[in-house]
Amino acid sequence: xxxxxxxxxxxxxxxxxxxxxxxxxxxxxxxxxxxxxxxxxxxxxxxxxxxxxxxxxxxxxxxxxxxxxxxxxxxxxxxxxxxxxxxxxxxxxxxxxxxxxxxxxxxxxxxxxxxxxxxxxxxxxxxxxxxxxxxxxxxxxxxxxxxxxxxxxxxxxxxxxxxxxxxxxxxxxxxxxxxxxxxxxxxxxxxxxxxxxxxxxxxxxxxxxxxxxxxxxxxxxxxxxxxxxxxxxxxxxxxxxxxxxxxxxxxxxxxxx
Amino acid sequence: xxxxxxxxxxxxxxxxxxxxxxxxxxxxxxxxxxxxxxxxxxxxxxxxxxxxxxxxxxxxxxxxxxxxxxxxxxxxxxxxxxxxxxxxxxxxxxxxxxxxxxxxxxxxxxxxxxxxxxxxxxxxxxxxxxxxxxxxxxxxxxxxxxxxxxxxxxxxxxxxxxxxxxxxxxxxxxxxxxxxxxxxxxxxxxxxxxxxxxxxxxxxxxxxxxxxxxxxxxxxxxxxxxxxxxxxxxxxxxxxxxxxxxxxxxxxxxxxxxxxxxxxxxxxxxxxxxxxxxxxxxxxxxxxxxxxxxxxxxxxxxxxxxxxxxxxxxxxxxxxxxxxx
Numbered sequence: 299x300x301x302x303x304x305x306x307x308x309x310x311x312x313x314x315x316x317x318x319x320x321x322x323x324x325x326x327x328x329x330x331x332x333x334x335x336x337x338x339x340x341x342x343x344x345x346x347x348x349x350x351x352x353x354x355x356x357x358x359x360x361x362x363x364x365x366x367x368x369x370x371x372x373x374x375x376x377x378x379x380x381x382x383x384x385x386x387x388x389x390x391x392x393x394x395x396x397x398x399x400x401x402x403x404x405x406x407x408x409x410x411x412x413x414x415x416x417x418x419x420x421x422x423x424x425x426x427x428x429x430x431x432x433x434x435x436x437x438x439x440x441x442x443x444x445x446x447x448x449x450x451x452x453x454x455x456x457x458x459x460x461x462x463x464x465x466x467x468x469x470x471x472x473x474x475x476x477x478x479x480x481x482x483x484x485x486x487x488x489x490x491x492x493x494x495x496x497x498x499x500x501x502x503x504x505x506x507x508x509x510x511x512x513x514x515x516x517x518x519x520x521x522x523x524x525x526x527x528x529x530x531x532x533x534x535x536x537x538x539x540x541x542x543x544x545x546x547x548x549x550x551x552x553x554x555x
Numbered sequence: 556x557x558x559x560x561x562x563x564x565x566x567x568x569x570x571x572x573x574x575x576x577x578x579x580x581x582x583x584x585x586x587x588x589x590x591x592x593x594x595x596x597x598x599x600x601x602x603x604x605x606x607x608x609x610x611x612x613x614x615x616x617x618x619x620x621x622x623x624x625x626x627x628x629x630x631x632x633x634x635x636x637x638x639x640x641x642x643x644x645x646x647x648x649x650x651x652x653x654x655x656x657x658x659x660x661x662x663x664x665x666x667x668x669x670x671x672x673x674x675x676x677x678x679x680x681x682x683x684x685x686x687x688x689x690x691x692x693x694x695x696x697x698x699x700x701x702x703x704x705x706x707x708x709x710x711x712x713x714x715x716x717x718x719x720x721x722x723x724x725x726x727x728x729x730x731x732x733x734x735x736x737x738x739x740x741x742x743x744x745x746x747x748x749x750x751x752x753x754x755x756x757x758x759x760x761x762x763x764x765x766x767x768x769x770x771x772x773x774x775x776x777x778x779x780x781x782x783x784x785x786x787x788x789x790x791x792x793x794x795x796x797x798x799x800x801x802x803x804x805x806x807x808x809x810x811x812x813x814x815x816x817x818x819x820x821x822x823x824x825x826x827x828x829x830x831x832x833x834x835x836x837x838x839x840x841x842x843x844x845x846x847x848x849x850x851x852x853x854x855x856x857x858x859x860x861x862x863x864x865x866x867x868x869x870x871x872x873x874x875x876x877x878x879x880x
Contacts, residue, residue: 428664432664463742521697
């Protein structure tokens with residue numbers, strides 16, 4: 299089984315977001331593997347362990363992304379590939395990323411591609427389905443269960459709380475939803491081994507792509523923080539009176555009920 | 556610049572979802588005086604055309620086919636591409652729902668187009684059509700424009716107001732016959748577990764429970780309150796991790812990002828990841844035993860107390876005023 303994982307490096311969920319010079323301030327911020335991509339990596343490792351084969355984790359990013367790719371290797375992935383766009387691209391959108399990934403994947407004969415269903419920074423959730431379409435393979439998003447027998451797959455998909463049981467075939471792309479598995483922490487021997495595992499670095503040139511081929515279709519013109527919320531009113535008095543007051547406030551002052 | 560915008564109307568349990576009316580309103584803005592064309596896809600959707608027109612669509616095209624009874628990306632994209640080929644629109648707007656999130660990127664890739672996902676607002680500013688969307692799960696916002704190709708967006712439910720329903724509005728309803736073939740994903744079974752009632756992403760009222768609910772049964776008073784307020788029940792990661800509820804209820808940076816009119820947080824401490832998922836709600840109520848809990852910092856109203864005492868009292872009080880109303 300030839301398995302690929304699409305991974306993104308993102309801000310740690312603990313981080314407060316600040317803005318400087320119109321951009322999200324990255325100084326001193328901790329970065330992590332996008333949490334949904336951790337499920338993808340874990341699932342890939344489990345499928346490989348059950349079926350044999352190889353897991354390659356791919357990321358479009360910059361030099362810094364090496365750290366998260368090493369973490370994926372330490373979890374148990376076999377190979378990592380960094381497609382470094384730092385020198386070539388000033389601004390990319392989901393069209394850009396999907397195009398780059400599909401160019402990379404098009405001759406890899408992947409049986410299974412797993413991605414996170416969404417990245418917690420940009421929050422678009424586009425790249426998985428876009429890559430599947432560009433590779434002309436079926437996809438299932440927001441999955442919570444994956445069973446593979448031969449070239450058939452049975453997948454459970456989370457649809458706004460309901461579950462769909464879907465039958466499909468390999469090659470297949472799926473995107474991971476929370477609940478799919480419990481991602482492992484890298485073990486100490488895993489971390490040692492990861493240092494020796496292959497981590498290839500590619501640029502657009504290596505994929506025969508020109509900047510024009512991947513030029514973004516959309517552009518961010520402004521980034522801003524939401525207005526800071528004022529701390530509200532903590533009610534006082536007998537509990538029953540507080541509840542009456544609250545209901546009254548919601549009904550007459552806030553008018554939301 | 557006047558545009559022809561296609562809106563995908565979404566049908567659930569035989570009715571149009573609210574987000575579809577919101578999408579029509581968004582399309583009206585994006586069309587800049589052009590045309591809004593509603594599209595309905597399914598096995599039996601013709602009867603719903605009129606309603607989409609009452610909410611502002613200029614005309615509606617339906618694609619009916621037995622193979623479109625359930626949503627699949629292959630089936631729906633074939634139907635939609637046939638409409639796009641026939642209409643050559645300048646833009647497309649879907650709801651940012653489970654279906655919209657699944658389908659829109661595929662269609663965008665087919666059309667070699669950009670896509671602005673999860674839009675919470677749009678306006679014409681400085682001659683541009685500018686979309687606003689949350690990033691970092693609502694910790695920040697960005698404004699985006701389309702620089703090349705189609706105007707394509709998915710809109711988050713509950714953020715863009717639908718136009719007033721006008722039953723005297725008329726428009727042409729036509730149907731397009733499309734041959735649907737080679738569905739590569741087949742839905743064998745649908746297991747309904749959560750959404751008995753109101754969907755979390757579209758709910759006007761959300762009652763959310765955290766570790767403080769202590770058990771699966773601990774959600775019962777929250778369910779009761781949700782029923783009275785016609786709301787949905789959500790949860791913090793803590794409650795999901797502790798197996799008190801299903802992950803599909805999780806609100807936060809991993810999980811759902813919600814913006815209801817009223818968010819009642821019960822026994823939720825207010826970790827930054829949870830706040831990211833709900834702090835843009837219109838009114839927030841916090842109920843927590845710990846007066847130092849972080850959740851009080853974003854709450855409009857707070858009650859320091861045991862949720863198992865407070866929530867049933869609240870349910871009772873709301874029942875009273877709603878009966879009188």
